[in-house]
Amino acid sequence: GAVVSQHPSRVICKSGTSVKIECRSLDFQATTMFWYRQFPKKSLMLMATSNEGSKATYEQGVEKDKFLINHASLTLSTLTVTSAHPEDSSFYICSARDGGRDYGYTFGSGTRLTVV
Amino acid sequence: GQNIDQPTEMTATEGAIVQINCTYQTSGFNGLFWYQQHAGEAPTFLSYNVLDGLEEKGRFSSFLSRSKGYSYLLLKELQMKDSASYLCAVMDSNYQLIWGAGTKLIIKP
Numbered sequence: 098g099a100v101v102s103q104h105p106s107r108v109i110c111k112s113g114t115s116v117k118i119e120c121r122s123l124d125f126q127a128t129t130m131f132w133y134r135q136f137p138k139k140s141l142m143l144m145a146t147s148n149e150g151s152k153a154t155y156e157q158g159v160e161k162d163k164f165l166i167n168h169a170s171l172t173l174s175t176l177t178v179t180s181a182h183p184e185d186s187s188f189y190i191c192s193a194r195d196g197g198r199d200y201g202y203t204f205g206s207g208t209r210l211t212v213v
Numbered sequence: 214g215q216n217i218d219q220p221t222e223m224t225a226t227e228g229a230i231v232q233i234n235c236t237y238q239t240s241g242f243n244g245l246f247w248y249q250q251h252a253g254e255a256p257t258f259l260s261y262n263v264l265d266g267l268e269e270k271g272r273f274s275s276f277l278s279r280s281k282g283y284s285y286l287l288l289k290e291l292q293m294k295d296s297a298s299y300l301c302a303v304m305d306s307n308y309q310l311i312w313g314a315g316t317k318l319i320i321k322p
Contacts, residue, residue, distance in 0.1 A: 131310075140312045141256070141300070143309075143310075190255050202258070205255060
């Protein structure tokens with residue numbers, strides 16, 4: 098089945114630094130990648146939708162200059178949290194749609210970000 | 214607005230059956246998903262319903278009534294490993310997933 102590889106699984110960084118999270122579709126071409134954020138005991142919150150070769154579409158309230166998304170190829174999308182603050186600490190998950198299936202949404206394994 | 218409702222938490226006994234309900238109001242409908250999420254992990258796909266009726270897959274079944282905006286996930290022969298959050302999500306007319314807040318299922322011996 099479709100697999101999305103997400104790295105790193107856990108990262109601790111200092112306030113003010115930037116962190117890059119990568120998601121790769123291993124056996125399919127992900128024309129669209131969704132980036133979610135999840136707070137403890139809460140559901141998934143869509144941050145942005147990225148399409149290969151074009152600018153990402155950000156949800157209302159999500160700062161595009163803080164959460165930089167790049168989807169330069171059909172198999173790789175990255176989320177960079179810039180100038181991280183402790184309130185950015187969260188669980189970030191990517192999801193790619195496998196266009197070969199009618200309902201193909203596959204999730205990465207998630208990244209636990211802790212900003213100290 | 215768009216809304217997905219499901220119970221916050223449910224408790225059931227090992228070996229028993231539990232039904233987790235989900236009601237929705239969305240702009241358009243292109244299918245309903247159920248996902249399982251263990252703490253600290255990403256969601257994993259359980260089921261997809263786009264037509265009315267019951268879809269059975271092993272111990273798990275999912276039901277959909279589009280006219281009522283209602284779905285349920287039925288878990289049989291509960292095992293301790295079924296303790297997790299269960300997320301209901303609807304794909305709207307723009308093929309975007311609208312997520313419920315999830316139901317935390319606690320299984321007791």
